Amino acid sequence: GQNIDQPTEMTATEGAIVQINCTYQTSGFNGLFWYQQHAGEAPTFLSYNVLDGLEEKGRFSSFLSRSKGYSYLLLKELQMKDSASYLCAVGSYNTDKLIFGTGTRLQVFP
Amino acid sequence: EAGVVQSPRYKIIEKKQPVAFWCNPISGHNTLYWYRQNLGQGPELLIRYENEEAVDDSQLPKDRFSAERLKGVDSTLKIQPAELGDSAVYLCASSTSRSTDTQYFGPGTRLTVL
Numbered sequence: 001g002q003n004i005d006q007p008t009e010m011t012a013t014e015g016a017i018v019q020i021n022c023t024y025q026t027s028g029f030n031g032l033f034w035y036q037q038h039a040g041e042a043p044t045f046l047s048y049n050v051l052d053g054l055e056e057k058g059r060f061s062s063f064l065s066r067s068k069g070y071s072y073l074l075l076k077e078l079q080m081k082d083s084a085s086y087l088c089a090v091g092s093y094n095t096d097k098l099i100f101g102t103g104t105r106l107q108v109f110p
Numbered sequence: 111e112a113g114v115v116q117s118p119r120y121k122i123i124e125k126k127q128p129v130a131f132w133c134n135p136i137s138g139h140n141t142l143y144w145y146r147q148n149l150g151q152g153p154e155l156l157i158r159y160e161n162e163e164a165v166d167d168s169q170l171p172k173d174r175f176s177a178e179r180l181k182g183v184d185s186t187l188k189i190q191p192a193e194l195g196d197s198a199v200y201l202c203a204s205s206t207s208r209s210t211d212t213q214y215f216g217p218g219t220r221l222t223v224l
Contacts, residue, residue, distance in 0.1 A: 042201060042218055045214065089152070
């Protein structure tokens, strides 16, 4: 089966850097997604990794290590508006599904 | 470009009543998903359509849930009768083709069953 683990909650200070980790177990790995979800809103796409390494997109970067079943989302220069839940989701060729983790709720304080 | 549209945004019903949710995906997206998201959890897939065909409904509680996508565009998800445990946010998403392509979500319908 598939299993995804990510921390339930994290806190950080405005202007700081935070790293949200995600570990997964799956067969037929076919990519890892990060989504941002503000309270009461829809998940919005942040990043996609299918090969090992770092993908950078502005203040957000995402890293993948397929051999370790590990990814992280790095948020730099944190802003108050970054307070949200961050969902890690893993795709599988075998199940042809995207499985979501429970999400990490990030709170940014002034 | 318009995103995924869902209605209603909120619905409050009493248990045993029926309820229906509507979704219009992004234009040109062949694959449509219905997810259920409980508080503090990630979305869980209920059903996936490719065009008008339901290709994965293994997680849909078929005794009370039904869905259709008659012309391969809009979709409706129905619950009849609703139970207290059905209270959740029902999210619709769409993607261009395969289920592991980037999925784009609608705002969701927050259902409260009293």
